[in-house]
Amino acid sequence: MSSAKDRAEDKTRRQSVIGACRDMNRLGINQGTSGNISLRHEDGMLITPTSVPYDTMRPEQIVFMKLDSAPEAGQRPSSEWRFHRDILKARPDVNAIVHAHPPYSTILAIMGREIPPVHYMIACAGGDTIRCAPYATFGTEELSRHAVAALRDRSACLLAHHGMIAVGASLAKAMWLAVEVETLARQYHGCLQIGTPPLLSKAEIENVRTRMAGYGVGDSES
Numbered sequence: 001m002s003s004a005k006d007r008a009e010d011k012t013r014r015q016s017v018i019g020a021c022r023d024m025n026r027l028g029i030n031q032g033t034s035g036n037i038s039l040r041h042e043d044g045m046l047i048t049p050t051s052v053p054y055d056t057m058r059p060e061q062i063v064f065m066k067l068d069s070a071p072e073a074g075q076r077p078s079s080e081w082r083f084h085r086d087i088l089k090a091r092p093d094v095n096a097i098v099h100a101h102p103p104y105s106t107i108l109a110i111m112g113r114e115i116p117p118v119h120y121m122i123a124c125a126g127g128d129t130i131r132c133a134p135y136a137t138f139g140t141e142e143l144s145r146h147a148v149a150a151l152r153d154r155s156a157c158l159l160a161h162h163g164m165i166a167v168g169a170s171l172a173k174a175m176w177l178a179v180e181v182e183t184l185a186r187q188y189h190g191c192l193q194i195g196t197p198p199l200l201s202k203a204e205i206e207n208v209r210t211r212m213a214g215y216g217v218g219d220s221e222s
Helices: 004-026 081-090 103-110 120-125 141-150 171-194 202-211
Strands: 036-041 044-047 063-066 096-100 156-159 163-168
Touching (some): 004 096, 004 171, 036 081, 036 171, 044 081, 063 081, 081 141, 103 156, 141 156, 156 171
Antiparallel strands (some): 036 096, 044 063, 096 163, 156 163
């Protein structure tokens, strides 16, 4: 039987997921309930339920799922539970996943464009590009495979005709990166209105990435 402390910690982590969902809409990187968030927890993950408005979401509605199985009967996790589960299984360095449909990231995703090194902050996502995964129907195993591949040695990717994913060692880091990716997408979109932007070299992005080690948000788990 879990202790009162364990139950309090469990509720706090569930509430942190709800808070991050509300922040997504407040920050303009998501609309309605179209995004979803997961957080590694014990031998599984906590994930947002499907089709529940963030403003009325309660901690007990956050779904716990094990990483070695599909949802149990009666559970109603986000329709995108597959790629949340599979990313966490493939990436032991990742503890939180934010999926959203920010306007500029989604514009680029619709066009099938990755985000190239137009700004040194691209290094925050782990490389010199933010890849765009091929299209697959939402909630499918195929989309999950594409997402895991696009996130290889990266912390963010776009999903063609869909949206974006940001991951992190903590929920705070994943949220921070999601906002940064949308900023980069907006900057790149703006550059394309003028012409073809000059790009930073792979070597310079690696130099920046090395200098950024330990930069930004801390690694607390919530």
